[in-house]
Amino acid sequence: MEDSPWWRDAVVYEIYVRSFADASGDGVGDLAGIRSRLPYLAALGVDAIWLTPFYPSPMADGGYDVADYRDVDPLFGSLADFDALVADAHAHGLRLMVDIVPNHSSSAHPWFQKALAAPSGSEERDRYMFRDVTPSTGDGARQEPNNWVSVFGGPAWTQVADGQWYLHLFAPEQPDFNWRNPEVRQEFLDILRFWLDRGIDGFRIDVAMGLIKAPGLPDTDPGFGAKSPTWSRPEVHDIYRDWRRVLDSYPGVRAAVGEVWTDSAEDLALYVRPDELHQSFNFAWLEAPWSATAFRKVIDETLRAVPAPTWVLSNHDVVRHTTRYGEGAPDPSVGLARGHAALLAMLALPGSAYLYQGEELGLPEVKNLPPEARQDPIFFRSKGEVLGRDGCRVPIPWSGTAPPYGFGTGGSWLPQPVEWAGLTAERQAADPSSTLAFYRRALAARRSLRETLPDAMAWLEAPGDALFFSRGPLICAINCGTDPVRLPPHEQVLISSGLVDGQDLPPDTAAWLLTAE
Numbered sequence: 001m002e003d004s005p006w007w008r009d010a011v012v013y014e015i016y017v018r019s020f021a022d023a024s025g026d027g028v029g030d031l032a033g034i035r036s037r038l039p040y041l042a043a044l045g046v047d048a049i050w051l052t053p054f055y056p057s058p059m060a061d062g063g064y065d066v067a068d069y070r071d072v073d074p075l076f077g078s079l080a081d082f083d084a085l086v087a088d089a090h091a092h093g094l095r096l097m098v099d100i101v102p103n104h105s106s107s108a109h110p111w112f113q114k115a116l117a118a119p120s121g122s123e124e125r126d127r128y129m130f131r132d133v134t135p136s137t138g139d140g141a142r143q144e145p146n147n148w149v150s151v152f153g154g155p156a157w158t159q160v161a162d163g164q165w166y167l168h169l170f171a172p173e174q175p176d177f178n179w180r181n182p183e184v185r186q187e188f189l190d191i192l193r194f195w196l197d198r199g200i201d202g203f204r205i206d207v208a209m210g211l212i213k214a215p216g217l218p219d220t221d222p223g224f225g226a227k228s229p230t231w232s233r234p235e236v237h238d239i240y241r242d243w244r245r246v247l248d249s250y251p252g253v254r255a256a257v258g259e260v261w262t263d264s265a266e267d268l269a270l271y272v273r274p275d276e277l278h279q280s281f282n283f284a285w286l287e288a289p290w291s292a293t294a295f296r297k298v299i300d301e302t303l304r305a306v307p308a309p310t311w312v313l314s315n316h317d318v319v320r321h322t323t324r325y326g327e328g329a330p331d332p333s334v335g336l337a338r339g340h341a342a343l344l345a346m347l348a349l350p351g352s353a354y355l356y357q358g359e360e361l362g363l364p365e366v367k368n369l370p371p372e373a374r375q376d377p378i379f380f381r382s383k384g385e386v387l388g389r390d391g392c393r394v395p396i397p398w399s400g401t402a403p404p405y406g407f408g409t410g411g412s413w414l415p416q417p418v419e420w421a422g423l424t425a426e427r428q429a430a431d432p433s434s435t436l437a438f439y440r441r442a443l444a445a446r447r448s449l450r451e452t453l454p455d456a457m458a459w460l461e462a463p464g465d466a467l468f469f470s471r472g473p474l475i476c477a478i479n480c481g482t483d484p485v486r487l488p489p490h491e492q493v494l495i496s497s498g499l500v501d502g503q504d505l506p507p508d509t510a511a512w513l514l515t516a517e
């Protein structure tokens with residue numbers, strides 16, 4: 001594979017490993033399952049795949065609680081399966097990125113187990129964030145060292161047998177590392193090398209903005225405001241400078257994308273300075289409502305601040321966008337039409353795009369999972385008040401007419417809805433009007449234009465709640481309003497997400513137009 005900065009305009013497909021394809025027949029997806037579906041991904045037309053964590057883990061948070069950073073959980077296969085997957089992915093022309101989870105380990109990690117067995121003030125405890133509650137830190141009303149809350153709900157601290165507390169910004173089974181400890185830093189540089197040596201093309205960095213906490217761990221406003229003592233501390237950037245040096249020391253182009261949730265594109269841009277990460281996720285669009293004004297604001301703010309942007313509409317942590325876009329709409333089925341339109345807009349923009357498995361099948365969020373099937377710690381920590389993320393993690397329907405729809409031979413760890421019989425990849429592959437066929441056409445169209453599109457885009461005047469923008473010979477038009485709008489002058493409609501007569505663009509529809517230029 002060539003030495004180009006492939007990540008700049010790559011379309012990356014997120015594989016939530018537990019839910020993609022199950023070769024072993026235990027109801028959980030695995031690496032061999034992914035291998036068997038590589039031809040599907042190559043035919044879809046993506047450039048790279050990102051695998052969510054497959055490391056040994058007690059699965060308190062679906063594998064984002066890592067007990068051993070240098071192995072594969074038997075649930076997902078073995079290191080030999082991993083090596084075979086890398087080789088096969090490359091043979092299919094697909095790059096492969098893996099998820100790295102540096103903010104916290106699993107509480108089953110040997111380092112944390114040693115920390116529990118060691119006394120307060122020991123080297124073992126210093127790898128994590130253990131604190132005492134003293135008269136000066138306790139405020140009388142609360143027990144914990146400070147008022148931080150877990151992202152998953154409840155306090156961010158858990159007390160151990162000798163009275164000390166440890167910090168976990170997520171579940172109690174996910175103790176936060178102390179990134180001011182040089183041993184932690186060195187360990188992760190070695191972990192990066194371990195996977196780079198196995199031939200991977202890059203990393204997705206989990207909770208990339210969380211590693212460094214403010215000195216003294218001061219109280220914060222509940223819910224973490226913009227000046228949070230936990231997110232985007234200035235010193236976090238030193239870590240990524242070290243990481244970049246490791247990535248650049250390898251042959252070819254090995255890239256890193258940070259999971260960075262921020263309030264501003266300026267903050268996001270700090271992570272992608274030339275000696276830091278290649279990319280950071282840009283969640284602004286995913287958080288925006290279905291509105292031309294909102295989309296334009298996101299695009300403007302992103303392009304103004306971020307040199308090599310990324311775009312994403314769905315992932316394993318949020319409600320699937322076909323469902324989001326249907327909420328509040330007169331007819332929720334417009335969510336799918338809007339999803340198709342948003343895909344075209346996203347793929348027309350400069351930068352790279354991240355797709356989430358199943359969006360190419362138009363899968364909706366599964367809202368009515370039985371409580372006993374749910375596994376997301378958010379559901380349990382909120383005592384069922386917040387449904388959590390299982391609804392976007394339901395295993396993929398591949399074929400057949402009954403669950404588990406070819407996902408595997410041993411059922412599926414979350415039940416699939418009966419309506420998914422009509423949404424299998426097999427069925428959609430045979431139907432030119434399907435979402436899958438549309439995604440394949442859209443990705444092929446993007447590839448066909450790749451060499452001709454300049455880095456910059458320009459806004460054109462657009463009526464109503466529509467957006468028109470151009471990139472070289474391409475014009476992308478998207479109509480978020482309720483009335484048809486007149487298309488700008490063009491030679492040809494290259495692809496559209498709905499019926500376009502050449503003159504008007506219907507509501508909830510997008511089109512790519514070619515101009516003579």
Ligand code: GLC
Nearest residue numbers: 061064101170206207316317
């Ligand atoms: C990230 C992951 C999410 C996980 C959390 C804790 O946000 O995407 O799935 O629960 O980090 O690791």
